[in-house]
Amino acid sequence: MPDATGLELIAHxxxxxxxxSVIDTSFYRGRAELRIDxxxxxxxxxxxxxxxxxxxxxxxxxxxxxxxxxxGVLYELLDMKEVDRISVKAxxxxxxxxxxxxxxxxxxxxxxxxxxxxxxxxxxxxxxxLRRILMPEDYEGFPQRRDFPxxxxxVLFTFNEEQSYGKFQ
Amino acid sequence: xxxxxDYRRREESVTMxxxxxxxxxxxxxxxxxxxxxxxxxxxxxxxxxxxxxLIATLExxxxxxxxxxxxxxxxxxxxxxxxxxxWKVIPVIERMDYLAxxxxxxxxxxxxxxxxxxxxxxxxxxLRVIHLELNRIMSHLVWLGTxxxxxxxxxxxxxxxxxxxxxxxLFEMSSGARMHTRYIQVGGVMEDxxxxxxxxxxxxxxxxxxxxxxYADLLEKNEILLSRLRGVCPLDEATLLGLGxxxxxxxxxxxxxxxxxxxxxxxxxxxxxKIPVGTHGDNYDRFRVRHAELYESVKIIRQALDGLPxxxxxxxxxxxxxxxxxxxxxxxxxxxxxxxxxxxxFRVPPGECYYPIEGPRxxxxxxxxxxxxxxxxxxxxxxxxxxxxQATAPMxxxxxxxxxxxxxxxxxPVLGGVDR
Numbered sequence: 001m002p003d004a005t006g007l008e009l010i011a012h013x014x015x016x017x018x019x020x021s022v023i024d025t026s027f028y029r030g031r032a033e034l035r036i037d038x039x040x041x042x043x044x045x046x047x048x049x050x051x052x053x054x055x056x057x058x059x060x061x062x063x064x065x066x067x068x069x070x071x072g073v074l075y076e077l078l079d080m081k082e083v084d085r086i087s088v089k090a091x092x093x094x095x096x097x098x099x100x101x102x103x104x105x106x107x108x109x110x111x112x113x114x115x116x117x118x119x120x121x122x123x124x125x126x127x128x129x130l131r132r133i134l135m136p137e138d139y140e141g142f143p144q145r146r147d148f149p150x151x152x153x154x155v156l157f158t159f160n161e162e163q164s165y166g167k168f169q
Numbered sequence: 170x171x172x173x174x175d176y177r178r179r180e181e182s183v184t185m186x187x188x189x190x191x192x193x194x195x196x197x198x199x200x201x202x203x204x205x206x207x208x209x210x211x212x213x214x215x216x217x218x219x220x221x222x223l224i225a226t227l228e229x230x231x232x233x234x235x236x237x238x239x240x241x242x243x244x245x246x247x248x249x250x251x252x253x254x255x256w257k258v259i260p261v262i263e264r265m266d267y268l269a270x271x272x273x274x275x276x277x278x279x280x281x282x283x284x285x286x287x288x289x290x291x292x293x294x295x296l297r298v299i300h301l302e303l304n305r306i307m308s309h310l311v312w313l314g315t316x317x318x319x320x321x322x323x324x325x326x327x328x329x330x331x332x333x334x335x336x337x338x339l340f341e342m343s344s345g346a347r348m349h350t351r352y353i354q355v356g357g358v359m360e361d362x363x364x365x366x367x368x369x370x371x372x373x374x375x376x377x378x379x380x381x382x383x384y385a386d387l388l389e390k391n392e393i394l395l396s397r398l399r400g401v402c403p404l405d406e407a408t409l410l411g412l413g414x415x416x417x418x419x420x421x422x423x424x425x426x427x428x429x430x431x432x433x434x435x436x437x438x439x440x441x442x443k444i445p446v447g448t449h450g451d452n453y454d455r456f457r458v459r460h461a462e463l464y465e466s467v468k469i470i471r472q473a474l475d476g477l478p479x480x481x482x483x484x485x486x487x488x489x490x491x492x493x494x495x496x497x498x499x500x501x502x503x504x505x506x507x508x509x510x511x512x513x514x515f516r517v518p519p520g521e522c523y524y525p526i527e528g529p530r531x532x533x534x535x536x537x538x539x540x541x542x543x544x545x546x547x548x549x550x551x552x553x554x555x556x557x558x559q560a561t562a563p564m565x566x567x568x569x570x571x572x573x574x575x576x577x578x579x580x581x582p583v584l585g586g587v588d589r
Contacts, residue, residue: 028520028521029283029284029286029520029522030283031283031521031522031523033521054410055410055413056413057413057415057523057525057532057534057551058523058534058536058549058551060536060549060551061549062521062536062538062546062547062549063547074523074536076523076534076536076551080424080426080431083431083432085523085525087521087523106411106412106413107411107412107559108411108412108413108414108556108559109413110559111555111556111558111559112413112555112556115555119247132240133239133240134239134240134243134588134589135240135243136240143245143248144247144248146251146546148248150248150249150251150252
């Protein structure tokens with residue numbers, strides 16, 4: 001992990017390179033995190049990738065209900081040479097959840113971005129094949145959102161078979 | 170209504186390969202026309218090692234493109250976790266990657282411990298290492314047995330499952346369950362190892378390397394197996410890194426990345442072991458790397474067992490771990506702690522944590538977001554099977570469909586981990 005000073009240095013360099021790209025930094029329990037402007041995520045991630053954080057270890061979504069902006073997309077980057085990790089967080093509004101896709105930078109972001117779209121409804125602009133991956137293709141709603149109830153689906157019997165997914169057309 | 174039909178149309182369109190179906194020969198003449206065939210493999214197929222569906226685009230016998238379709242065993246474990254108190258999450262999170270349950274629990278508990286700022290006693294760390302490495306051996310044995318089965322070596326399956334049985338017996342001895350043991354708890358492990366465990370474990374450790382030698386003798390000199398693995402479906406290191414691949418697949422391509430060495434957790438830096446690395450990144454290297462890891466795991470367990478420190482097996486912080494049973498009869502305070510932990514559970518201060526560990530298939534990274542309540546606000550598992558599955562398509566492109574089966578076996582995806 002970069003220490004708190006190292007994180008500030010990276011944030012400073014990023015702000016110099018791309019104005020207003022870094023909104024905030026946080027350092028908690030050894031985890032360094034940059035909160036960035038979602039529109040500039042590609043520039044920021046390219047910068048970090050060239051700086052050594054070249055491996056995208058994980059990409060996932062978080063719902064910060066009831067705070068706004070509600071949805072968060074987290075990129076966990078790894079520097080294999082320095083054995084260093086940094087997290088990049090882009091938070092977007094739930095009504096306008098658009099983040100540029102990073103599949104061009106890391107082809108391995110394909111499935112994780114599809115999963116985040118599937119679970120949270122974040123649209124990854126520029127993703128080559130953005131469709132549901134884990135849930136049924138005609139599923140409605142985004143189940144990992146905090147306001148999506150557990151057990152909110154009807155249990156299917158013969159009498160309500162018509163309500164089942166894929167049966168209503 | 171329209172979304173569904175749109176989807177069907179898109180799905181049909183994406184399976185079409187970008188390769189030209191008609192290729193001119195050296196003189197620019199079109200000698201033969203090859204028609205592309207879209208073949209559906211799975212979701213119920215023994216060679217897919219689970220409920221995995223592959224849409225393969227074939228030109229004759231050659232795979233031009235494959236598309237994995239997943240989600241058939243999606244059970245919403247991450248959603249379920251948000252509805253459970255921290256310690257009750259462990260049994261469900263263990264069911265993600267059902268061959269690496271100790272690793273799932275370890276990644277999750279590690280994340281929660283980091284958020285709590287909790288110190289794990291040395292004995293608990295060593296006990297965790299013993300069980301993690303036993304789990305790695307067990308997972309690799311299942312992989313070896315089923316992969317050999319895919320390649321036509323049937324007896325290998327029985328030999329591997331014989332040793333796996335011994336490991337499961339050991340798990341049963343230490344925790345009472347053979348699978349999904351709930352042994353690793355926040356702050357340590359559930360119970361100390363019982364009397365007689367060490368003796369049985371030592372017997373297994375003496376036995377295992379000779380068994381692994383036998384596997385090598387059976388497989389390494391088998392011409393059929395070698396010709397199906399050697400030089401088949403290699404993928405270079407740079408592509409693998411771009412795809413986010415970790416674990417034995419990456420090490421087979423020559424990158425010695427292993428979190429146990431690179432960023433040691435749970436006292437892994439106390440042990441002396443090597444990291445097997447391949448050179449070509451083909452199926453044979455993938456096979457050899459995993460096979461060599463069996464020996465290294467045995468070495469780690471032996472050292473952990475010999476150097477097992479004395480002390481508590483779980484943290485003495487009563488706000489997190491249950492008090493010992495005998496205290497309940499004598500101590501009012503213990504009773505209160507017990508009641509609070511069982512009814513509400515412990516609270517975790519707000520924060521976020523990503524805790525990566527090295528599992529049998531690669532990096533298991535558990536992301537936990539705590540909001541200050543007794544239930545996690547978000548649990549996400551970066552499962553290596555899910556990420557590694559993306560590498561299958563570039564691996565098998567332009568190889569035979571028979572090699573697709575061999576490669577899928579060597580990628581070793583566990584569908585419970587892919588779909589979660």
